[in-house]
Amino acid sequence: MGKLLARPPVWPALMETALSQIQPDRLLLRTLKGEISPRPPFWLMRQAGRYLPEYREVRAQAGGFLDLCLNPDLATEVTLQPIRRYGMDAAILFSDILILPHALGQKVWFAEGEGPRLDPIRDQAGLDRLDVANLTARAEPVYEAVRRIRAALPDTVALIGFAGSPWTVATYMVEGAGSKEFLHAKGWAYANPAGFQRLIDLLVDTTVTHLSGQIEAGAEVVQLFDSWAGALAPAEFARWSIAPTRAIVRALKDKHPGVPVIGFPRGAGINIQAYVEQTGVDAVSLDTSVPLDWAATALQSRVPVQGNLDPLALVAGGEAMRRAATDILTTLGKGPFIFNLGHGIVQQTPPEHVAELARLIHDWPSA
Numbered sequence: 001m002g003k004l005l006a007r008p009p010v011w012p013a014l015m016e017t018a019l020s021q022i023q024p025d026r027l028l029l030r031t032l033k034g035e036i037s038p039r040p041p042f043w044l045m046r047q048a049g050r051y052l053p054e055y056r057e058v059r060a061q062a063g064g065f066l067d068l069c070l071n072p073d074l075a076t077e078v079t080l081q082p083i084r085r086y087g088m089d090a091a092i093l094f095s096d097i098l099i100l101p102h103a104l105g106q107k108v109w110f111a112e113g114e115g116p117r118l119d120p121i122r123d124q125a126g127l128d129r130l131d132v133a134n135l136t137a138r139a140e141p142v143y144e145a146v147r148r149i150r151a152a153l154p155d156t157v158a159l160i161g162f163a164g165s166p167w168t169v170a171t172y173m174v175e176g177a178g179s180k181e182f183l184h185a186k187g188w189a190y191a192n193p194a195g196f197q198r199l200i201d202l203l204v205d206t207t208v209t210h211l212s213g214q215i216e217a218g219a220e221v222v223q224l225f226d227s228w229a230g231a232l233a234p235a236e237f238a239r240w241s242i243a244p245t246r247a248i249v250r251a252l253k254d255k256h257p258g259v260p261v262i263g264f265p266r267g268a269g270i271n272i273q274a275y276v277e278q279t280g281v282d283a284v285s286l287d288t289s290v291p292l293d294w295a296a297t298a299l300q301s302r303v304p305v306q307g308n309l310d311p312l313a314l315v316a317g318g319e320a321m322r323r324a325a326t327d328i329l330t331t332l333g334k335g336p337f338i339f340n341l342g343h344g345i346v347q348q349t350p351p352e353h354v355a356e357l358a359r360l361i362h363d364w365p366s367a
């Protein structure tokens with residue numbers, strides 16, 4: 001107190017804001033600072049979605065999937081649905097990684113039952129047609145949803161914003177759809193790396209803008225989804241996954257120093273170690289294939305880890321799910337740890353299995 005009083009009069013007010021931003025009652029934020037808690041915080045990737053009947057009801061009212069993402073009222077409602085049912089420690093903004101290309105003026109649509117479609121961009125002329133200047137205006141409904149979600153959430157629940165990482169978003173922008181081979185994206189990256197670099201650089205800058213918009217609206221943590229990191233050979237992983245992620249983390253740390261970034265380089269194998277060492281992410285999300293003992297020694301000694309229950313174990317439920325979840329909690333729970341899945345919830349997941357998983361974690365370690 002004595003020290004506070006000795007400062008110029010503007011300081012106590014600033015200090016108060018800084019202290020109130022720490023939100024010590026939010027378990028997820030404490031874990032991201034390195035704290036080890038008796039029971040870890042948990043949330044589930046794709047925790048809002050088609051496995052929930054109440055989501056399907058809202059989805060039917062919304063028109064298209066993008067209309068749902070860009071409707072602040074409905075996006076708020078579906079974000080809160082899993083929190084009401086299961087009491088997760090974090091809500092993740094209901095949106096999509098393809099909102100960014102949409103907000104850049106690329107044509108994006110979701111063909112029913114077929115997944116995302118985009119009008120593909122495969123050269124400099126395509127890049128020149130993107131409309132970077134109007135990004136935040138087009139994405140404004142997303143930031144409005146973040147404000148409403150934060151206002152509606154209980155104090156103990158943290159709010160996570162997100163974006164795709166540049167490589168993963170680029171695969172959709174260049175292929176024009178989901179892909180297994182990445183013929184056009186990899187073709188461009190190998191044949192004309194300097195040209196492809198311009199797309200990646202544009203995505204680094206606009207991802208920082210989009211995540212900053214979410215943070216300024218009330219997101220307290222952000223996650224970068226690099227869903228297709230595992231498709232890259234090591235040299236390309238360094239150039240198209242690690243380097244852009246490092247640039248995004250640096251820029252976010254400049255603008256919003258207290259906001260943790262979780263990286264999710266799905267399928268990266270042992271390259272995940274270089275990712276943790278070189279990108280500056282505050283925590284790393286593990287896909288289902290990462291061995292728990294290895295993660296504890298190679299990764300968790302450096303940063304908090306998140307993951308990595310097989311989403312299909314959650315579909316199966318019963319003893320298989322309990323055993324897999326218990327192994328994860330036992331091994332990774334000794335360090336700073338966020339319980340999650342190794343990838344998104346699948347549509348066929350019975351909601352009561354999620355309820356059982358939530359009980360197991362809430363009761364941990366006494367379960």
Ligand SMILES: Cc1c2[nH]c(c1CCC(=O)O)Cc1[nH]c(c(CCC(=O)O)c1C)Cc1[nH]c(c(CCC(=O)O)c1C)Cc1[nH]c(c(C)c1CCC(=O)O)C2
Nearest residue numbers: 045046047048049065092093094095096097115225227344
């Ligand atoms: C690659 C990717 C996308 N989107 C996303 C990724 C990265 C994570 C991953 O690898 O899964 C990220 C994403 N997509 C969605 C969220 C919402 C937040 C959450 O609850 O986790 C998040 C974090 C909602 C969504 N995004 C999508 C849905 C289903 C749309 C519907 O309701 O019909 C949801 C709930 C659509 C989507 N969006 C995308 C695809 C490939 C699809 C089609 C897949 C499908 O049809 O299930 C792109």
